[in-house]
Amino acid sequence: MKVGLFIPCYVDQFYPQVGIATYQLLEKLGVRADFPVKQTCCGQPMANTGCEQDAKPVYRHFVDTFQGYDYVVAPSGSCVYHVRKHYDVVEQTGAVQHVRQATYDLFDFITSVLGVTELPGRFPHQVGLHLSCHGQRGLHQANESEMTPVRDGQLSRLLRSLDGLTLTELSRNDECCGFGGTFCITEEAVSARMGQDRVQDHLQHGTQVLTGGDMSCLMHLQGIVRRRQLPMRVLHAVEIFNVALQPSGTSVSTFVPQSTTAERV
Amino acid sequence: MSHPQRAAAFTSDAERTTWHDETLWFVRQKRDKAVYAIPEFQELRQLASDIKEHTLSRLDEYLEQFEQNARANGVQVHWAADAEEHNRIVLDIMRGVGATSLVKSKSMLTEECHLNPYLIKNGIAVVDTDLGERIVQLREEAPSHLVLPAIHLKKEDVGETFHVHLGTPKGEKDPQNLTEAARRHLREKFLIGQVAITGVNFAIAETGAVVVCTNEGNADLGVNLAQVHIACMGMEKLIPRTADLGVFTRLLARSATGQPVTTYTSHFAKPAEGRQMHIVIVDNGRTRQLGRPDFRNSLKCIRCGACMNTCPVYRRSGGHSYDFTVPGPIGAILSPNIDMRQHSSLPFASTLCGSCTDVCPVKIDIHAQLYKWRQIIAQEGELPVSKKLGMKLLSSVLARPAIYRFGGKIAREGLRFLPHALTHATAFNPWAKARELPEAPKQSFRDWYQQTVK
Amino acid sequence: MPSRESILAAVRANRPAATPLPPVADFAGEATVEQFTHWLHFIGGQVIRLAPAQPLDQVVRQLYPDATRIASDLIPATVPVDQQTPTEVLEAVDVAVLRGELGVAENGAVWVPEVNMLHRALPMISQHLALVLDHRSIVATMHQAYAAVQHTGNYGVFIAGPSKTADIEQSLVIGAHGARSLVVLLR
Numbered sequence: 001m002k003v004g005l006f007i008p009c010y011v012d013q014f015y016p017q018v019g020i021a022t023y024q025l026l027e028k029l030g031v032r033a034d035f036p037v038k039q040t041c042c043g044q045p046m047a048n049t050g051c052e053q054d055a056k057p058v059y060r061h062f063v064d065t066f067q068g069y070d071y072v073v074a075p076s077g078s079c080v081y082h083v084r085k086h087y088d089v090v091e092q093t094g095a096v097q098h099v100r101q102a103t104y105d106l107f108d109f110i111t112s113v114l115g116v117t118e119l120p121g122r123f124p125h126q127v128g129l130h131l132s133c134h135g136q137r138g139l140h141q142a143n144e145s146e147m148t149p150v151r152d153g154q155l156s157r158l159l160r161s162l163d164g165l166t167l168t169e170l171s172r173n174d175e176c177c178g179f180g181g182t183f184c185i186t187e188e189a190v191s192a193r194m195g196q197d198r199v200q201d202h203l204q205h206g207t208q209v210l211t212g213g214d215m216s217c218l219m220h221l222q223g224i225v226r227r228r229q230l231p232m233r234v235l236h237a238v239e240i241f242n243v244a245l246q247p248s249g250t251s252v253s254t255f256v257p258q259s260t261t262a263e264r265v
Numbered sequence: 266m267s268h269p270q271r272a273a274a275f276t277s278d279a280e281r282t283t284w285h286d287e288t289l290w291f292v293r294q295k296r297d298k299a300v301y302a303i304p305e306f307q308e309l310r311q312l313a314s315d316i317k318e319h320t321l322s323r324l325d326e327y328l329e330q331f332e333q334n335a336r337a338n339g340v341q342v343h344w345a346a347d348a349e350e351h352n353r354i355v356l357d358i359m360r361g362v363g364a365t366s367l368v369k370s371k372s373m374l375t376e377e378c379h380l381n382p383y384l385i386k387n388g389i390a391v392v393d394t395d396l397g398e399r400i401v402q403l404r405e406e407a408p409s410h411l412v413l414p415a416i417h418l419k420k421e422d423v424g425e426t427f428h429v430h431l432g433t434p435k436g437e438k439d440p441q442n443l444t445e446a447a448r449r450h451l452r453e454k455f456l457i458g459q460v461a462i463t464g465v466n467f468a469i470a471e472t473g474a475v476v477v478c479t480n481e482g483n484a485d486l487g488v489n490l491a492q493v494h495i496a497c498m499g500m501e502k503l504i505p506r507t508a509d510l511g512v513f514t515r516l517l518a519r520s521a522t523g524q525p526v527t528t529y530t531s532h533f534a535k536p537a538e539g540r541q542m543h544i545v546i547v548d549n550g551r552t553r554q555l556g557r558p559d560f561r562n563s564l565k566c567i568r569c570g571a572c573m574n575t576c577p578v579y580r581r582s583g584g585h586s587y588d589f590t591v592p593g594p595i596g597a598i599l600s601p602n603i604d605m606r607q608h609s610s611l612p613f614a615s616t617l618c619g620s621c622t623d624v625c626p627v628k629i630d631i632h633a634q635l636y637k638w639r640q641i642i643a644q645e646g647e648l649p650v651s652k653k654l655g656m657k658l659l660s661s662v663l664a665r666p667a668i669y670r671f672g673g674k675i676a677r678e679g680l681r682f683l684p685h686a687l688t689h690a691t692a693f694n695p696w697a698k699a700r701e702l703p704e705a706p707k708q709s710f711r712d713w714y715q716q717t718v719k
Numbered sequence: 720m721p722s723r724e725s726i727l728a729a730v731r732a733n734r735p736a737a738t739p740l741p742p743v744a745d746f747a748g749e750a751t752v753e754q755f756t757h758w759l760h761f762i763g764g765q766v767i768r769l770a771p772a773q774p775l776d777q778v779v780r781q782l783y784p785d786a787t788r789i790a791s792d793l794i795p796a797t798v799p800v801d802q803q804t805p806t807e808v809l810e811a812v813d814v815a816v817l818r819g820e821l822g823v824a825e826n827g828a829v830w831v832p833e834v835n836m837l838h839r840a841l842p843m844i845s846q847h848l849a850l851v852l853d854h855r856s857i858v859a860t861m862h863q864a865y866a867a868v869q870h871t872g873n874y875g876v877f878i879a880g881p882s883k884t885a886d887i888e889q890s891l892v893i894g895a896h897g898a899r900s901l902v903v904l905l906r
């Protein structure tokens with residue numbers, strides 16, 4: 001099985017630890033992923049701004065980069081959703097069709113392709129899961145409150161399988177965080193307010209570690225957590241799994257500080 | 266003004282924003298409860314969507330069938346190509362019977378056509394009889410929601426309005442007492458209304474009947490006391506069969522407010538003896554929307570308002586921030602069809618979270634249409650130049666790995682080495698108003714990979 | 720070209736490819752007095768079960784002791800109402816006692832066709848409304864209701880509970896414009 005790793009542009013530059021954890025977690029699960037270095041971006045930022053036409057060369061470059069892999073795995077449901085759903089505007093060559101089908105969100109890949117629904121490991125903290133809308137409503141990785149009261153999904157199941165981990169029960173289980181790509185700039189006021197409300201829900205219900213499957217939502221939420229100097233750590237879920245699956249002897253308690261107020265103000 | 270500016274003004278009152286958000290979220294929760302209780306709810310949505318799809322595919326035939334049956338019932342049917350013609354038809358009917366006063370139950374169509382100001386200018390006394398509509402009418406505002414027209418107001422605001430216009434005691438803000446005052450005030454109006462206008466929720470092709478759903482009973486009271494009933498409908502209100510109402514009445518109120526059904530589901534087919542009934546069928550841009558394959562299924566909308574209640578942006582920006590008759594997500598896909606330039610910011614007033622699509626009882630792919638409108642707006646040159654150039658540049662960078670790597674490095678290092686005050690200056694960087702930027706690491710992932718793995 | 724023709728022509732030019740009309744929907748459900756009662760209570764109405772021999776006018780007098788102007792074709796009325804009754808008379812009615820044709824268990828709605836109304840405005844203009852319903856005429860859902868009602872006649876209304884509004888801050892207030900209370904008398 002040839003697996004290509006897609007690390008979204010902003011993750012590559014600003015959250016390399018998420019990319020590293022993705023690589024290492026896959027390795028622990030027996031998958032040796034390859035990172036083709038000519039990769040750039042999925043093109044979503046342009047397309048969501050209305051510039052789909054301008055994004056087409058980016059789409060082609062993405063396909064060109066990944067067409068030789070059986071699976072393309074990314075720690076970001078949003079990019080995956082974009083490739084699967086919106087690459088319909090370029091000519092549907094065999095390569096395009098293959099890449100669209102073969103691109104998976106990391107946790108979807110772990111659950112559906114590797115068939116892993118539980119992970120061994122320990123993470124004794126209260127974790128609040130932020131569901132990314134594109135992963136949940138777009139890729140159906142989790143139940144939607146619009147359809148059913150049952151709160152369940154791939155990522156929450158994986159998290160629950162960790163020893164010592166408690167998942168936060170939120171008032172609003174799947175409200176959007178307000179990131180929305182360029183929305184977070186063009187509609188700054190509403191975007192910030194949405195993020196603040198989301199963070200507040202977690203704060204109120206005891207979240208120590210705020211996590212999710214999509215670093216873009218988390219970047220936005222982390223920006224708010226840090227601005228408000230809240231006692232909450234923001235981690236991509238892959239970082240949690242990667243550290244929880246650490247060979248014994250590695251302490252996880254050093255990994256999660258109780259407070260992040262010491263960070264830059 | 267664009268949506269972001271109006272939204273920013275709304276959110277600047279943080280407390281009111283909280284209240285608005287929570288009030289509408291409460292309605293969304295009531296909707297959820299009602300929906301979860303019906304095991305076949307998702308099947309009903311599909312059915313409703315399919316019935317509407319079919320109807321649109323033969324809309325001309327159903328319109329003719331409807332007209333024929335309505336005429337056979339003794340109803341006068343009128344056709345209006347646009348708002349202006351609609352308004353003129355209504356005025357002509359009123360002049361024809363020598364009427365000068367009108368009671369009107371909820372009709373988004375007449376809002377869309379700006380009927381009230383037109384009639385008032387022509388000497389007609391118009392009274393909106395839905396409580397929420399009456400409140401905003403007295404305040405000379407537009408409704409801010411499809412089914413909850415006065416949801417932007419607090420009871421103190423309503424109290425003040427009623428004190429000024431209805432003479433309720435100053436400071437009275439109890440909803441019960443205020444509603445009672447409105448009941449008395451509006452009963453007087455019902456008794457003297459010569460003509461009653463209603464909207465139409467559904468028009469039944471096979472019988473020529475129109476169906477109007479209300480909770481207050483104002484539509485029936487108005488119509489049944491007046492000499493003349495004028496039902497104003499957008500042409501997309503048609504459904505083929507009476508039996509189809511089973512599907513739609515089960516969806517409408519549950520989606521709108523979480524009620525199992527509206528209090529009054531009224532079927533008007535034939536005027537009472539000695540009275541008149543008119544139906545005005547309005548196009549006003551609908552045939553144009555029908556001709557847009559990507560957007561035509563927005564015509565399935567049954568105006569339940571669920572997409573507003575669920576929209577995290579609407580809840581925090583208020584209905585008036587859309588500056589269009591129909592606010593919220595559905596308004597954002599209907600408005601560019603009417604005037605793309607004026608409403609070009611609306612399809613961008615969304616994170617594309619998709620919740621609207623998931624609550625919509627007729628399964629309109631609202632968020633996908635928002636995305637598609639963005640593409641058209643950009644192509645038609647309605648994007649701000651800065652955004653457009655930025656995206657062109659971004660694209661040329663992202664299609665060229667070497668430049669991309671170089672650019673990324675510059676951005677990261679810039680963040681690392683520039684002073685916080687500069688990178689977080691809100692004048693250049695709206696992100697930083699409420700959020701910290703990510704801390705820039707020393708090494709990118711690709712650097713790590715190339716050093717460690719390869 | 721008159722608007723009718725131009726609109727129809729535009730529809731013909733722009734309509735999408737034909738799709739089939741789904742068959743009439745019908746989902747099963749509970750057609751029980753319990754369900755009906757539950758939902759009518761939920762929406763602010765009241766259900767009273769009549770004993771077989773209980774005289775209707777006695778029940779009505781007990782329910783509305785202060786009512787002086789009662790309109791009905793089921794019990795001796797104090798205000799005669801027909802299609803010609805003027806508005807001033809209608810407006811003064813305290814209680815209307817009318818026949819309901821059919822009850823819907825899933826939502827507490829009762830079908831009242833024009834012929835049962837005496838005057839079209841009566842069920843709404845009366846301060847209070849009582850509907851007499853045969854418990855055997857309760858159906859499960861709106862699907863069965865519309866199947867039973869067939870064509871909806873000249874004018875007819877599903878009435879579900881008393882008139883209400885929540886237009887002021889989403890606070891529920893019973894008694895907006897129509898009847899302030901609704902009682903279904905089941906027999």
Ligand code: SF4
Pocket residue numbers: 411565566567568569570571572573595621624625626627628629631
């Ligand atoms: S678009 Fe759908 S959810 Fe929104 S008002 Fe229309 S029918 Fe309701």
